Amino acid sequence: xxxxxxxxxxxxxxxxxxxxxxxxxxxxxxxxxxxxxxxxxxxxxxxxxxxxxxxxxxxxxxxx
Numbered sequence: 001x002x003x004x005x006x007x008x009x010x011x012x013x014x015x016x017x018x019x020x021x022x023x024x025x026x027x028x029x030x031x032x033x034x035x036x037x038x039x040x041x042x043x044x045x046x047x048x049x050x051x052x053x054x055x056x057x058x059x060x061x062x063x064x
Contacts (some may be wrong), residue, residue, distance in 0.1 A: 010063055017056035024049040 027046045030033070032038035 007064070010060060013056050013060045013063070017053055017060065020049045020052040020056060022054065 024046055027042055027049065030042055032042055
């Protein structure tokens with residue numbers, strides 16, 4: 001992988017992590033009006049976004 005390709009790859013990974021972090025933020029702001037079904041789905045999506053943040057962070061750290 002050339003230096004330019006690696007730099008581009010790392011930038012895309014950083015963008016992916018940032019997008020997952022932003023998704024987590026917006027999901028936390030959603031008001032579910034204490035609807036248990038919506039609350040459970042929201043928590044599931046927050047967990048998934050958090051896992052993606054961790055995955056992209058790990059990829060970035062191992063690629064630097």
